[in-house]
Amino acid sequence: MFKKSINFCIFFVFLFFTVIIFANVNPQKGVFLKGEIESKVDFFGRRFFEGKIINNLDRRVDFVFIEFKIINNKNELIEKIRSYVYGTVHIFKDNTVSTSSIEPGKIANFKCFTSVTPDSVKKFDYNIGWKVFDELPEKY
Numbered sequence: 001m002f003k004k005s006i007n008f009c010i011f012f013v014f015l016f017f018t019v020i021i022f023a024n025v026n027p028q029k030g031v032f033l034k035g036e037i038e039s040k041v042d043f044f045g046r047r048f049f050e051g052k053i054i055n056n057l058d059r060r061v062d063f064v065f066i067e068f069k070i071i072n073n074k075n076e077l078i079e080k081i082r083s084y085v086y087g088t089v090h091i092f093k094d095n096t097v098s099t100s101s102i103e104p105g106k107i108a109n110f111k112c113f114t115s116v117t118p119d120s121v122k123k124f125d126y127n128i129g130w131k132v133f134d135e136l137p138e139k140y
Helices: 002-023
Strands: 031-041 047-055 062-072 077-084 088-091 097-101 107-114 121-131
Touching (some): 062 107, 077 107
Antiparallel strands (some): 031 047, 062 077, 062 121
8 A cells, every 4th residue: 555655656746747847848949929919000090010029949030020911801912011020139240230130038029010901901911030140251
């Protein structure tokens, strides 16, 4: 009886720590939408999409953008728009500048304006893009 209790306790402790370890590991690596995309209208009546993007990779990503495809009530593509995130500034050795970089584990905001009226939109689709650059050699 005592041996069964010890075996059960060992199994329970093993199971508990296994759950804790796997709960703290994020199996998805990549650059993802964090939360929901909100559709808003500004003071001037312009419509825009707003949200956050998170970098779950182990390295910085540069030139991060979100691209929207807006579909009307007839299932036709009526607009395709792209907006870069408000990220950190990174200057490469060749003086190329990215103002839309996201460091590992960090979040950046985006705001993407459209001229399409809300009543003509049936749905929208989005795609997130980014580049991963190693430092370029200095110019001679």
